[in-house]
Amino acid sequence: MNQQPFQGRLEKVDTCCWRIPKSYKQGMLVDGIIFANESLLQKAKQDLALEQVANVACLPGIIGASLAMPDIHWGYGFCIGGVCATDPQEGGVISPGGVGYDINCGVRLVRTDLTSEDVKPRLKVLVDELFKRIPSGVGQSGKFHFQAKEMNRLLGEGPSFLLERGLATLGDIEHTEANGYLNGADPSQVSSVAQKRGMDQCGTLGSGNHFLEVQVVDQIFDSHAAKVMGLFENQICIMIHSGSRGLGYQVCEDSLVNLRKAPEKYKIELPDKQLACAPAESSEGLSYLAAMQSAAHFAWCNRQLLMHQTREAFASVFAQTWQELRMNLVYDVCHNIAKFEEHQVAGKMKKLWVHRKGATRAFPPGHKDIPNSYHSIGQPVIIPGDMGRASWVLVGQEGSMQRSFGTTCHGAGRLLSRTAAAALAKGRRIDQELASLGIIARAASLKGLAEEHSDAYKNVDEVVAVVEEAGLSKRVARMKPIGVIKG
């Protein structure tokens, strides 16, 4: 298998931005732009990630550039950390590979009024309670079951559907990206196989890099923004990372089969089959968009139900209601999605399909699509790091609108393959190493834990420093994990 380090020309735009000129490869319609410092760029050059940036630059109707964030690494089709905006008026395509199998994989952050001193004496009990209540790991069903009619509403309405069942509040909906609702969703476009695959998985964590963490706010970098979000030093927060589970994976699978003949039909030449696409306004494109947006609703409901079970666990351990503990949702972001957004292109406002695969929306202060409560500070951006070091809260900045279609990074980015990470952890008990750092970890699979240890990831502090320097987003708070639940 071809996995040669990238040998192409890279032009330095500034200290945190690099260009792959469109002359690099036949078929590139725009340049590739990578936000990275020297050290992160060297890491990105070691596998096929930069080649994938160049491949995405070949997609019809791409606008501006094929972009990559500093947490870039090799994916399938698109790189992880990839951003691609296409203009449907210019024959722009929609590509399921630009969203990924885990449609609307994302992260949410829940605040509490608890401090580290309140929680540490009961941390083991709390983590055990969370592990008992939060279904995780391969093949694990959840406690929430939806009949066909209910599933239809869930897929069509998103987490608002959960309001009437007392599983969500208006505050939760307001603090979910896009209010948890995409108006192109059409559950009839979600196959019965996809619905069956996800039927008992809403409210389950999954496996791989998905997690639930109890975190302590370690340092505040922007006290005003932190105060607006209800964050303070030494505070306990909970971060939840999961997506659309089997339902979303199957929606992507079904769409890629449906798109198999589209490149020939629409005369699109693709450098990688995984970039299968169709014009956004074609029947194949519209069918995918309707199913993808329904799967995005499922993902938001999944994270909402995971948060609900988390609130129940805290209430049980601390003998207070979640409302008394003020366990409010700070914000929920998607990092695998395509959204139809308005952006300025050559001085004109245009509506574009912005694919974000391992990248997060980061709208600046005053943007119409962020909640009123955050208008003055910009959209909160939740950045998970790794389970041994740190995670971050950022806010979107104006530079994101100018440079990256309102986008920033999504995490630390993997550095080692899972095989290499597991080999490095051979003979070690990662849960015991974490315990020595004061972090209690519970996992459905110890092997899974070994593949996810800190050495497998880049340093998230370095990644967020780059997006801040590039003007895409700004640091607000850093959190350190003290409790980890993994699949």
Add this chain to the structure above:
Amino acid sequence: MFEFFEHTADLGFRIQSPSKEQLFEEAAQALFAAICSNPELILPSVQLTLTLHESSTELLLRDWLALLLTTFESDKIIFSSFIVTFDGDQLNAIVMGEPFQPKKHGRNHEVKAITYHQLVYQENESGFLAEIIVDI
């Protein structure tokens, strides 16, 4: 014979087999070895018959694994035994396994999908070679 190979975020398997039928059977074994940690404990107590049609053998191999994955996730049956035959472009398979029991079979990776990325299927001097990357 199969082996896993490295991919930064995901997982690949490489299968080398003397016949096309055996390649498809061993690819299925690789898939379930990725999903559970004790595939040798899976008993053949449930039997299903599966058929698929696709003119490209490369895509047929991917579709075969995708169908097994979907069946595992939807019906919660984990498989260990596969008999594959071909009739032109059609694959006919008898697959055997049992209901998934995490404690018995062990949890390994949650395989989300069988990707098309760098999919390889070719004949070589030893028979047939395939490389498949799965999303985990």
